[in-house]
Amino acid sequence: QVQLVESGGGLVQAGGSLRLSCAASGRTFSSSAMGWFRRAPGKEREFVATINSIGTAESADAVKGRFTISRDNAQRTVYLQMNSLKPEDTAVYYCAGRASPWGSVHSRDYDYWGQGTQVAVSS
Numbered sequence: 001q002v003q004l005v006e007s008g009g010g011l012v013q014a015g016g017s018l019r020l021s022c023a024a025s026g027r028t029f030s031s032s033a034m035g036w037f038r039r040a041p042g043k044e045r046e047f048v049a050t051i052n053s054i055g056t057a058e059s060a061d062a063v064k065g066r067f068t069i070s071r072d073n074a075q076r077t078v079y080l081q082m083n084s085l086k087p088e089d090t091a092v093y094y095c096a097g098r099a100s101p102w103g104s105v106h107s108r109d110y111d112y113w114g115q116g117t118q119v120a121v122s123s
Helices: none
Strands: 004-007 012-015 018-024 034-041 046-051 058-060 067-074 079-084 091-097 115-123
Touching: 004 091, 018 034, 018 091, 018 115, 034 067, 034 079, 046 067, 046 079, 079 091
Parallel strands: 012 115
Antiparallel strands: 004 018, 018 079, 034 046, 034 091, 046 058, 067 079, 091 115
16 A cells, blocks of 8 residues: 655745655555646646656646656655745645556546645735
8 A cells, every 4th residue: 555645835925936745655656657636725626747657747737837746766755846836826735646657647547645735825
């Protein structure tokens, strides 16, 4: 069983930065694609970014150029660096893992989920 634990959320002013971390248990991390999703108040969960097992990344248009996903296989951790934050980035951010090396933009493709971390951006 893989467990994912997010950290790094908080309150920040518009234009600021945060880095989210997701620590994974289990020996299969290096062969697993990872992703970040978010759910804003009153909205459905949406894709933010994904990274495959060899480090190829893809991000949503809404965050492209501002957010960067990365991974450290030795530390079994995936990161989401968020710059130039906007109030519309306010959401609970979830880390997700796949039992597959291939990244995906679809939440249904992920097998493991963290508990979420709150990000709030004030204007």
